[in-house]
Amino acid sequence: MGFQKFARGTVAMALVMGAAAAAQAEPLKIALVETLSGPQASTGLLYRDAVKYQIGKINEAGGFGGEPVELLEFDNQGGPVGAADRVRAAISEGADVILQGSSSAVAGQVTEDVRKHNLRNAGDEVLYINLGGEAMELTGSKCHYYHFRTSPNAAIRVNTLLDGMNEAGVLGDNVYAMNQNYSWGVDVQDNTVAASDRLGFTVVEQTLHDVNKIQDFSPYVQRVQAAGADTVITGNWSNDLLLLMKAASGAGLDVRFGTAFLDQPGNIGNAGSVAEGHFLSAPFNPEVNPEETAAFMEDYKSVTGHYPSYVEPTTVFGMMLLQAALEEVEPTEDGLNAADLAVALENATAETPMGTIAMRGADHQAILPMIVQEVSKDAQYKADDTELGFVPIKVISAADAEQPVQDSCEMKRPG
Amino acid sequence: MKYAPLLLLLTVAVLVALPWLVSGSMLNAAVQMLIAALFAMAFGLLCGQAGLLSFGHAAYFGVGAFAAVHAMNAFGGEGLLPTPLLPLVGGATGLVSGLLAGYFSTKRTGVYFAMITLALAELLHALAPHLKTVFGGEAGVSSFRMPAWGIGFGSLNDVYFLTLVWTLLCIGLLYLFSKTPLGRLALGLRENAHRLRFLGYNTHALGTLIFAVSAMFAGVAGALQSMNIEAANYVVLESHISTAVVLNSFIGGVRVFLGPAIGGAVMTFFGHVTSDLTRVWLLYQGIIFVLVMMFLPRGIVGELVERLRSPGSEGFAGTLGTTLMRLASLAVAAFGGVFLVEFLQRFLSAEYRAGVQEGIWPNITLFSHDWAPLSVLPWGFGFGLFGLGIALVVMVNRRVAARKEAQA
Known part of the structure; x- marks a missing residue:
């Protein structure tokens, strides 16, 4: 008797509590799984600033389902193992959307973890929004329905860079492809070679070198000189980019560099006048659409304390896409149905200061305008407290920047 | 020390009951703690018992991890290698690579030994990004744990028990190994290799064997890790993984049997808890290491055992x-x-x-x-x-x- 009474009481309690929970929709939880400590933290913290900024905007606009969106922060400790752990933690704390961007190695882990979670937990899916992992395979062989990339990739970066430099008449006939020997560098090199016929230049030589190990680039600079190159196209980042440019300037070499990551904070400050006259293709420049952009720049600064640079604008724009998708989704009894959000996000477009950005349904790669820019003293906004900054040379519209869907992407759609 | 077996039984009982006692996030931490503990034990065999300080143990951990992922993809959890037996592949590749690397590195001792292990590990680390078919490039090789033996292996509980069984089994084997003549000779190698050679033992073969056994268990730990995260990425070959296992083992106490395991588990738990609380957790980790080395040179467990004994x-x-x-x-x-x-x-x-x-x-x-x-x-x-x-x-x-x- 005693037990039955107890059991009946418990069931009644559970019913009451369940009803109470249903009456109020659960707030949407978004988890940022970024590198927030250790040597790679500087980039991770930029993603965090940008995500916090735009989530603030989403909440100012009413949040989701009448509740403010909650941001959970997880430190992936810089590697895939920590990321796998934090993705699980995020999901068990009720996150419906996972954000990450600072490393393709981590992105590869997160996208697979999300895919497997969704396979095993049908009806309780989560979304992964890749804010900056630019490796081609993330929208190629590893593409899946719940992964969305809001940053450009190697193909977009290289082709827009070459187009912009070509139209500005600074590309020259002889191009040298100098890249780091791993998947990213290989992607950049392949795309450079593939564009040569279209734009009518010759790739005089291709070099793949060790990643972040070389201290002296002068032998490589000599090869550039011997090959008679007008332009060096490189996907190098961090030290490999700085040391290469410095070695070229030290040898008095008269070539232009076309790069992907020259705007990383610290690069211009470190390179100084060596960086002047080199090129970059990125999804943002503060001098494009001056009125709207200046308002965005100042607003961002008033919230975070600094002007947006490097990955921050792209991250904000990616979050705008998410915001646009959230506006299309009706909250259900237990908060957000991630499958609905995926449908909305596939067709989402957002108006950014740089123009309209959109998500492509076929491989979930964002289609966004790219700006080819040159390092110059004439820039309105200076980088790293130097007298240099980035001057836009050519704005490439989202439609022109678009690159074909990779054949390796076989996306399985639900239903 | 007459309470030791009782304490051990109690610990095992708590470990078995853990999924019902703690939250999912903590259970996840427990899986990583077990893996770190096994990896540190493998390192402890080489460093603590045989006195050979290796700075490149990430190589054998990584080799085991990649072997398990490839085996997982090749067999699909069926046939000769069902999911629960996959760590065997990690162990086997660890053993073979350990024999090869051990042959070269144990030709020298002390600093030179450490340098060779470091060089071999860096060799693999530098090579891995270039071999996209084997190491998967920047995004890594991923896989899927398939059901086997009527167990789904989809839930965290299943993964936890798989890791627990393998870790306990391996630590038990390591204990038995330390009781064999070969295990006893390891201590001789540490204390006085010259005398051992004078007694007629082939110290080079002995060192190679112990190196290989240590690499084998490191490979099992690596395999467990890649089964846990269902992927392997060449960042597991980075030198900070090698450093972490050295730090963990010394913090625990490298010369007492369970010292490295406890050091590995405690420091992993520390990282798990503090990295979400504070941005500067690496600083605290460093301070702990410095303090332990300054005031408890035998390590936490070593000091504890010493105090209890005398x-x-x-x-x-x-x-x-x-x-x-x-x-x-x-x-x-x-x-x-x-x-x-x-x-x-x-x-x-x-x-x-x-x-x-x-x-x-x-x-x-x-x-x-x-x-x-x-x-x-x-x-x-x-x-x-x-x-x-x-x-x-x-x-x-x-x-x-x-x-x-x-x-x-």
């Missing part, structure tokens, strides 16, 4: 009493230190500087209290507690010394 003149209760008093005073000092570090970190952060306008310094919230950064209060509180803690430790130490002197 309680000295004070008796068991006396030792326990002074240890507790020391710990309490240290906790006071640690709280003061943590307060200062956290306060400074917030004070110097870019976010805070963004909020500072025209000489107005907003309050900083720390430990659910608002502190004015320009007043003497937070600084006095932090330094005061830190100083008080240190003073208490010194006082306890003096009292113990005085009592010893009085008895002598």
Whole structure:
């Protein structure tokens, strides 16, 4: 008797509590799984600033389902193992959307973890929004329905860079492809070679070198000189980019560099006048659409304390896409149905200061305008407290920047 | 030490019951702690028992991880290699690579041995990004744990039990190994290799064998890790993985049997808990290592075992009493230190500087209290507690010394 009474009481309690929970929709939880400590933290913290900024905007606009969106922060400790752990933690704390961007190695882990979670937990899916992992395979062989990339990739970066430099008449006939020997560098090199016929230049030589190990680039600079190159196209980042440019300037070499990551904070400050006259293709420049952009720049600064640079604008724009998708989704009894959000996000477009950005349904790669820019003293906004900054040379519209869907992407759609 | 078997049984019982006791996030931490513990035990066999300090154990861990992922993809959890037996592949590849690497590196001892292991590990690390078919490029090789033997292996509980069984089995095997003649000879290698050679033993073969066994268990740990995260990425070959296992083992105590395991588990748990709480957790980890090396050179477990074995003149209760008093005073000092570090970190952060306008310094919230950064209060509180803690430790130490002197 005693037990039955107890059991009946418990069931009644559970019913009451369940009803109470249903009456109020659960707030949407978004988890940022970024590198927030250790040597790679500087980039991770930029993603965090940008995500916090735009989530603030989403909440100012009413949040989701009448509740403010909650941001959970997880430190992936810089590697895939920590990321796998934090993705699980995020999901068990009720996150419906996972954000990450600072490393393709981590992105590869997160996208697979999300895919497997969704396979095993049908009806309780989560979304992964890749804010900056630019490796081609993330929208190629590893593409899946719940992964969305809001940053450009190697193909977009290289082709827009070459187009912009070509139209500005600074590309020259002889191009040298100098890249780091791993998947990213290989992607950049392949795309450079593939564009040569279209734009009518010759790739005089291709070099793949060790990643972040070389201290002296002068032998490589000599090869550039011997090959008679007008332009060096490189996907190098961090030290490999700085040391290469410095070695070229030290040898008095008269070539232009076309790069992907020259705007990383610290690069211009470190390179100084060596960086002047080199090129970059990125999804943002503060001098494009001056009125709207200046308002965005100042607003961002008033919230975070600094002007947006490097990955921050792209991250904000990616979050705008998410915001646009959230506006299309009706909250259900237990908060957000991630499958609905995926449908909305596939067709989402957002108006950014740089123009309209959109998500492509076929491989979930964002289609966004790219700006080819040159390092110059004439820039309105200076980088790293130097007298240099980035001057836009050519704005490439989202439609022109678009690159074909990779054949390796076989996306399985639900239903 | 007559309570040791009882303690061991109790620990195992708690480990088995863990999924019903803790949350999913903690169970996840437990899986990683077990893997770190096994990896540290493998390292401890080589470093603690045979006295060979390897700086490249990530290589064998990584080789095991990649072998398991490829086997997982090739067999799909069926046939000869069902999912629960996959760590065998990691162990086998670890053993083979350990035999090869051990042959070269154990030709030398001491610093030269460490350099060779480091060089071999770096060789693999530098090579891995170039071999996209084997190591999967930047995004890594991923896989899927397939059901086998009627177990789904989809849930965290299944993964936990798989890891637990393998870790306990391997630690048991390592214990038995330490009792074999070969295991005993390892101690001889550490204590006096010259005499061992004089007695007619082939020390090079002996070193190679022990190196290979250590690499084998490291490979099992690697396989368990890649089964846990269902992927392997060449970042597991990075040198910080090799460094972490050295630090963990020394913090635990490399010369006591379970020392490395406990060191690995404790430091992994520490990272799991603190990395979400504070941005500067790596600093704390470093401070802990320095303090342990300065004041507990035998490691945490080593020191504990030593204290229990020879309680000295004070008796068991006396030792326990002074240890507790020391710990309490240290906790006071640690709280003061943590307060200062956290306060400074917030004070110097870019976010805070963004909020500072025209000489107005907003309050900083720390430990659910608002502190004015320009007043003497937070600084006095932090330094005061830190100083008080240190003073208490010194006082306890003096009292113990005085009592010893009085008895002598």
